[in-house]
Amino acid sequence: MIIVIGGGGDVGLMVLRHIMNTYPKARLVLIDSNRDVCERVASRHANVHVVYGSLADVHVLEKAGVRHADYYVAVTGDDAANIISALLARREGARNVVVRVNRPGYDELAKMLGIENVVAPAMSTAIQIDQMIRGPGFIDLNRLVMGEVDIREVIVTSDSELNGATLPGCVTGREKGHLLFIVRGKDLIIPEGGVVLKPGDRLVVARPRRPS
Numbered sequence: 001m002i003i004v005i006g007g008g009g010d011v012g013l014m015v016l017r018h019i020m021n022t023y024p025k026a027r028l029v030l031i032d033s034n035r036d037v038c039e040r041v042a043s044r045h046a047n048v049h050v051v052y053g054s055l056a057d058v059h060v061l062e063k064a065g066v067r068h069a070d071y072y073v074a075v076t077g078d079d080a081a082n083i084i085s086a087l088l089a090r091r092e093g094a095r096n097v098v099v100r101v102n103r104p105g106y107d108e109l110a111k112m113l114g115i116e117n118v119v120a121p122a123m124s125t126a127i128q129i130d131q132m133i134r135g136p137g138f139i140d141l142n143r144l145v146m147g148e149v150d151i152r153e154v155i156v157t158s159d160s161e162l163n164g165a166t167l168p169g170c171v172t173g174r175e176k177g178h179l180l181f182i183v184r185g186k187d188l189i190i191p192e193g194g195v196v197l198k199p200g201d202r203l204v205v206a207r208p209r210r211p212s
Contacts, residue, residue, distance in 0.1 A: 001026045004069040004094070006055045006085050007076035008032035008041060011100065015075055016041070016048070018181070021189075029064045031055055055085035058092065067093030075100040083110050090115075154203040162203075167195045179205055 003026050005016055016030060029049045032038050042050040053060030055074060066072055072089035074082035079101045086097040098117040101107050107118045156162045167179065182189040183202040189195060197203075 001071075002029070002065070002069045003027070003071045003073065004029040004031065004064050004066050004089070006031045006072065006074040006082070006089075008034065008037040009075075009077060011075045011077075013037075013041070015073065016045075017187075020045070020048075029069070031060060031064050055081055056088065058088055061085070061089055061092055069094040071096045071098060073098045073100075077102070079103050079106045083113065083115065086110075086115055087113060154205055156197050156199055156201040156203065158199040160199075162197050162201075163199055165197050167197065179203055 001023060003019055003023070005012055005019075005028065008016070008030050009032075012030070012032070016028065019026060019028060027049075028045075028047070029051060030038070030041055031051045031053065032041075033052070033054050035052055038050045038052045041048055049064070051060060051064045053063070055061070055076065066089045069089070072086060072094035074085045074089075074097070076082055079099075082099040082101065083106070086099045090097045096117065097115055098119065099110055099115055100119050101110060102120070107120060110118045154162070181204050182195065182197075183204070184198065184200070
């Protein structure tokens with residue numbers, strides 16, 4: 001699987017780390033117009049192909065190999081740039097395109113232009129993109145949009161029953177639900193067997209919404 005990520009800002013790097021942890025065998029490409037970001041990612045992640053340049057430049061997309069991409073993901077802070085680059089990537093041959101939008105109405109604009117995979121910051125971008133890559137699975141985004149699923153954050157404290165717990169796939173007790181990922185400082189941790197919770201860990205949990 002080949003995934004090209006357009007935009008290496010905070011969101012782009014979070015998505016990159018999430019995909020690296022979730023799909024260790026995927027071939028990843030990062031495009032960014034900030035040379036410092038490109039150099040930093042290239043020095044830290046030898047398995048990521050980094051391309052410096054504008055997302056709106058067809059030659060840059062060609063250099064990134066977007067025509068062979070299974071997914072092209074545009075996650076800059078500029079909604080218009082994300083939509084334009086996704087349209088270019090699709091024209092160049094990317095099998096699937098995903099865009100992140102912030103401003104109201106831009107999600108509908110993207111869909112009018114034929115971009116079906118649109119994510120919004122109301123929910124973690126990484127979670128939504130992961131779901132689009134996985135296909136139907138542990139969380140149904142339609143259920144989320146319709147209000148049937150809550151995304152909650154649980155903070156582990158020193159006196160919490162979760163402190164020191166070795167995780168299964170869910171969080172029990174008052175916050176019972178499906179554990180999506182753990183934020184520990186600046187790290188995003190995928191909840192696999194053997195992960196031990198520590199004070200300060202932030203758990204992002206999905207659970208069915210109770211009828212009001």
